[in-house]
Amino acid sequence: MNFLSLITGCFAMPAAENPTVAMMDAAYAHHGIDARYINCEVPPEKLGDAVRGARAMGWAGFNCSLPHKVAVIDHLDGLGESAEVMQAVNCAVLRQGKLIGENTDGKGFLKSLLEVADPAGRSVVVFGAGGAARAICVELALAGASTITVVNRGRERGEELARLVGERTGAVAKFLPWEGHFAVPAGSDIVVNATSIGLYPDVEARLDIDLDALQPGMVVADIIPNPPRTRLVRDAEARGCTVLDGLGMLVNQGVINIKYWTGVDADASVMRRRIEAIFGV
The missing domain is CATH 3.40.50.720 (NAD(P)-binding Rossmann-like Domain)
Structure with a gap:
């Protein structure tokens, strides 16, 4: 496999087939985006190291799951409007060399x-x-x-x-x-x-x-x-x-993440079909 110039990461627990990873990679493949969405298990005491690593490797951004959604703010350069209000981040985006925290769940x-x-x-x-x-x-x-x-x-x-x-x-x-x-x-x-x-x-x-x-x-x-x-x-x-149902929220936050990281308006139907296949819907 060739080196991927754009990598997005998810600070989350790994799984045999993580639905979110499968959904995001399906969108990348469909749109020909040179990227992969990867799971990285990061303990709380290593969160700062993980963010510094993302910066050093030139990541376009990353998602952040519990228990890091509040603690990660200390390692970012700024917050979007709603993330500032709720003081919780699930998505970091590299903008003009700075990592800005957003929240795409809501x-x-x-x-x-x-x-x-x-x-x-x-x-x-x-x-x-x-x-x-x-x-x-x-x-x-x-x-x-x-x-x-x-x-x-x-x-x-x-x-x-x-x-x-x-x-x-x-x-x-x-x-x-x-x-x-x-x-x-x-x-x-x-x-x-x-x-x-x-x-x-x-x-x-x-x-x-x-x-x-x-x-x-x-x-x-x-x-x-x-x-x-x-x-x-x-x-x-x-x-x-x-x-x-909850699939709409899951798919749409993924669509928003991809827009933030790549500028591409991802096809939600491609992502939803991949999720439905995993859940047997």
Whole structure:
């Protein structure tokens, strides 16, 4: 194999066939981009060395997974708008010799959501307060969502996220504790599961919510890509809701990453087909 002049990397745990790696490489091959997307397992104490190595090798950028999304900021030269607000980075981009941190998780979700609904002026309920919920809440707020309700079992983390959104964006944000069987408030337009409930192998796990509160006309989204048709997706669909699976967010954040790194508008359908083949959809 010839030396590749452009290499993007993913600071993540390796896997036998990592779906993200397969998806990105499928896009590179389809568009004739001289690049490869590689997994690099980096322990927290070596994160600085890894970033310096990426600089030294001339990488166009890299993705950054947990537990590095906050710590990596100390090793970068600047942040994009939404990454600055949420103080979390999943994508570094080399721009004019500087590594700039972006967050494409929320952008990928927003791009997927816009295919079925515009969040501007809408009331949104987000379950969870972790990194994915943080990215999604900030991007939806920046896109004009009027109200964002954070629902989380841990009060401190949930209140912190609601406070961040309320103080740093134009949206009204509030926290509701997730205590027992939760009923989505009437009048909610968009409901998002940003937790890991239902992720493989616990595919039959179900959010502890009142399913009768899911009404036709609501958009119900699950960020879990494996399996794509989670219990929440199936339950919401049966109640006449418009549903979004987690593959859209995964594919679209990959599309945005490639645009940042190469300037190419990647074909999302090529990437989605590769992911679906891996998951047997």
